[in-house]
Amino acid sequence: MGSNYHINNVNGPAIFGDNGRMEINNGTDAATLLRLADQLVERMRVESPALVPQAQVIQGELAQDGRPADRGRIRAALETIGIGVAAGSGGLALAQEIGRVLGL
Structure with a gap:
């Protein structure tokens, strides 16, 4: 009897993105990411x-239709x-969440 271990639905090489980094986005859709x-x-x-201009760069890249975000x-x-x-700020938390969702 063989055994398989699946942790949080993570299975196999399909979760690895650019540069061998694991990407587990937990189903976050584009609309949710754009809201963030x-x-x-x-x-x-x-x-x-x-x-603000840096945040607008992120917003603009995620809002692009017809091409992938840079x-x-x-x-x-x-x-x-x-x-x-500032450390512990809401802005930092949002930036970190966007980075996490994108696997950056």
Whole structure:
């Protein structure tokens, strides 16, 4: 009798994305991700107005129809926001969640 272990429906090489990183997005759809980006823009307007353009880069990339989002631009914008906002802030939490969902 063989045994298979499936942890949270993670099974096999299909979960590995770019650069061998595991990508477990738990079914987050594009609309939910775009909502997170919208919230990030609004949060940056309150917490760090100088970082609004970076949040808008993320929002714009995720809103594109007809082409995939530029993950490099999103990653760079998320890193800039991560450096520029206060630890424990709502903006940082949103940026981290977007990065997690995208597997960045």
